[in-house]
Amino acid sequence: MKEEMSSVDIRYVVRELQWLVGSRVDKVYHDGDEIRIKLRTKEGRADLILQAGKRFHLTSYVKEAPKQPSSFTMLLRKHLSGGFIDAIEQHQFDRIVKIRVGDYTLIGELFRRGNIVLVDSENRIVAALRYEEYKDRAIKPKAEYKFPPARENPLEVSFERFLELMREDENLELVRALARKLNMGGMYAEEISIRAGFEKTTPVRELSDEDLRKVYEAMMGTFNDEPRPNIVYKDGNMHDVVPIELKIYEGLEKRYFKTFSEALDEYFGKLTIEKAKIEKTRKLESKKKQLLATLRKQEEMLKGFEKAMNENQEIGDLIYANYAMVERLLDEFRKATEKLGWEEFKRRIEAGKKEGNKVALMVKAIDPKEKTVTIELEGRKVKLYLNKSIGENAELYYEKAKKFRHKYEGALKAYEDTRRKLDEVEKLIEEEMKKELNVKRIERRKKKWFEKFRWFISSEGFLVLAGKDASTNETLIKKHMSDNDLYCHADVYGAPHVVIKDGQKAGEKTIFEACQFAVSMSRAWSQGLYGADAYWAYPNQVTKQAPSGEYLGKGAFMVYGKRNWLRGLPLKLAVGVINYEGEDYVVCAPVDAIKAHTSKYIVIRPGRLKKGELVKKIRGILEKWGYKVREEDLNAILPPGGGEIVEVVG
CATH class of the missing domain: 1.10.8.50 (Helicase, Ruva Protein; domain 3)
Known part of the structure; x- marks a missing residue:
């Protein structure tokens, strides 16, 4: 399985990414051996990933940035943020890419372990992912950057x-x-x-x-x-x-794929997710392995304790089951050892065995120090202490059985505790795997024309558009409002223009939702109002023609004739993921409009939470539902100012 890009791959992707020349560097992020450059391009946002020793392409698999930026990150931001890409090149036919931003060049070495190096206009090293010295070059601050020794370029060879x-x-x-x-x-x-x-x-x-x-x-x-x-x-x-x-x-x-960058992103993105998943559960898997090993040892101990407990219990019972014979043997052995001594006793037992004496044949071991004789009784070896009575001998085995029972019970408790811990770890592993598998990635794609504006689909299925600023307000009315549409506007200074596409076929519900959208997306929201007025009119009433002696600035229009008012409209919206024209979109719209297209949504209204905090809370809820949404995408669709969550449905 491929792990890194080849020289040929780099040649093709560098040629493909020439359209990024002229793009503005917004921010740079660093995590491990990779950096991500957030760009503002003519097509909108783009994220360029450069991973030392591995890959270089646009990506839609954007990791959350580390909370504490590294010193390398800060140096890259200092010299690159705000600058424009002047060139993207491959060094000869090597696995080396160069990204020139103003007076600085970012060099990505994609061979072997790899490196990422920032050099200035004099080719002096400003910063590097790691500082190293080789036989023919050195990567260290202020040193002149030297490329690895040149190799034959197959594209230029005669x-x-x-x-x-x-x-x-x-x-x-x-x-x-x-x-x-x-x-x-x-x-x-x-x-x-x-x-x-x-x-x-x-x-x-x-x-x-x-x-x-x-x-x-x-x-x-x-x-x-x-x-x-x-x-x-x-x-x-x-x-x-x-x-x-x-x-x-x-x-x-x-x-x-349409582009090689998309193919690389899909390939390495999924590879990265799989590796991240493995890494995320690695410690848990290690813990699971330890617990399984402990469990196996405890199972063996339990078997040993149970066997010893049963054997001793059975021997005690065996002594009582053969009470008369055992008592007689104890008496005989005791008298013999006292009269003959232990050595002579042992000699006579051995002689008896040779002669086939039944009692002698029962004896399996003699220990003068312990004063014991071990006999075989019903296939079991039974050690008898000659200085103890038959009852005391039996009790010794019962005591041993009791001790092993206590040990068994303690070991069983420990085993059950280990089993519980193992179940918990397995559950955590399963949850982590599910988290990773259930999170959807809303694909990066070329934005559709309506995404330049604030928008939603009404509960009756009509497309409703609103301007985001003076430029988009101007574009919306001039280029995208047609004779069959309806125009809506809030009675609030600086409110966006709102257009219902094909709105003259729309019902009262859609008009209400569009006017509610107009007031909610106005300054009335940031002012903390709970209600405001709006009106609707026909497209032929909206004009750029100002009254005599007045001038209308960018995004401003006049409305002449009858205005159809809706009073006291509530400032209340919902956020949800809807499917429109076969694609998933995160949309903020009036509650009824969202409810008509999804069963899961978050209701919001003006409130004391700062917008950034509100965004984080909404993002967290969406992630629980399986949608991976960027904070900046949520930021772009929410109304101006703070707010609060009043209801979560789903």
């Missing part, structure tokens, strides 16, 4: 030079010669071999100059092929992501 390189070691197989001599991976060397019509294992010595010309042309054709970005799957799993159609992957399942 056929004569290509021929020379290939003939340097003619014993090499074609695929190895291409990979070693011309700075390309084995995969592309194999692809070129196939395109040229030769087996990859063909020794170079077997190829004529004309054959090598075919290889050369195949190489140039491969590295200049038309983009056809795709992710390659093997056995249902992602295997590779490539910028062009490759013959080596013919017959395998593929998923195609």
